[in-house]
């Protein structure tokens with residue numbers, strides 16, 4: 001694996017840097033972090049600008065290196081990240097690109113890349129989180145449609161989404177993993193009810209999703225009927241493997257800012273704090289190298305990230321929590337002056353070891369699939 005950049009890639013970087021310098025001053029002000037319709041409009045507007053400039057598909061670029069350069073440069077310039085387009089751009093879209101038919105790709109990918117349509121993820125249920133294969137939302141075939149009834153929970157961005165990547169049980173008699181299908185659910189279909197869940201931080205970023213005899217065309221099924229578990233593994237490998245990559249760059253920038261703040265407020269004289277920040281810097285550097293490796297490996301094996309995504313997700317979610325703890329130590333009460341967005345980020349870092357599969361589940365995956373240990377009960 002060659003981790004250096006070619007002349008062509010450096011040219012891509014220079015052009016992007018120039019474009020960002022010209023484009024960013026024209027962006028509207030960021031909306032309040034709790035205003036989800038405002039955030040949707042802002043994030044889609046940014047995606048549209050990227051699309052019009054030829055960068056819209058960059059997260060799916062055939063060249064992993066260009067993707068990494070894009071992330072480095074956009075973060076360095078303080079550009080927005082994917083925001084409300086997280087699911088569509090980073091895992092539903094890539095899943096459809098990998099598993100969808102020609103017609104499905106033509107229908108759904110363009111609107112995601114243009115920032116016209118937003119997706120959410122309807123996987124978890126009240127009794128099926130870590131044990132996702134236990135999901136019970138039922139889809140019964142009726143002519144050219146499935147009639148779907150059930151409940152999903154923790155559906156991020158459901159309130160502002162047009163589509164949902166939805167897991168349903170199409171064969172209740174089959175062994176659990178073999179009776180599931182992956183559907184694209186239109187969120188405006190009759191029978192869909194979204195009930196926002198407000199977190200302790202005051203944000204309603206996720207919701208409960210109630211489905212009452214919702215008709216979903218059979219043509220919205222991605223993959224074969226009852227083969228949805230395999231398609232789900234593709235979605236999860238994008239979600240764990242590459243979806244958080246952009247945030248690592250942001251964390252590294254925050255770490256640099258913390259070191260500067262510590263020098264200014266005198267905390268830098270404390271050797272324990274210096275060791276702590278140094279350890280974090282080494283950890284994030286190692287994570288960046290792991291990303292480069294995972295992305296290059298995915299490229300070599302047809303574009304779908306492998307089990308290295310679980311190693312990344314496990315370490316990243318803990319490193320992010322440690323970073324925000326260290327920030328609180330360096331900044332003390334001054335952290336409260338950094339505004340609502342920073343404080344929401346700090347609070348939401350606590351959820352990273354749960355979202356997209358808990359740390360315990362990632363450890364199980366690493367134990368079984370990398371270390372070859374026997375399966376747990």
Ligand SMILES: Cc1cc2nc3c(=O)[nH]c(=O)nc-3n(C[C@H](O)[C@H](O)[C@H](O)COP(=O)(O)OP(=O)(O)OC[C@H]3O[C@@H](n4cnc5c(N)ncnc54)[C@H](O)[C@@H]3O)c2cc1C
Nearest residue numbers: 121122123124129130154155156351354355356357358360
């Ligand atoms: C911020 C956030 C956003 C989310 N967004 C979405 C979304 O958009 N769409 C969606 O579908 N879901 C979403 N989720 C849900 C998330 O995927 C689940 O919360 C997660 O999979 C855990 O499931 P659970 O909450 O049911 O916990 P449980 O599965 O009930 O787990 C409870 C505890 O038991 C442990 N545990 C369970 N099984 C095992 C085992 N076999 N071995 C060891 N320990 C085990 C877990 O690690 C955990 O500590 C989101 C969650 C968060 C926090």
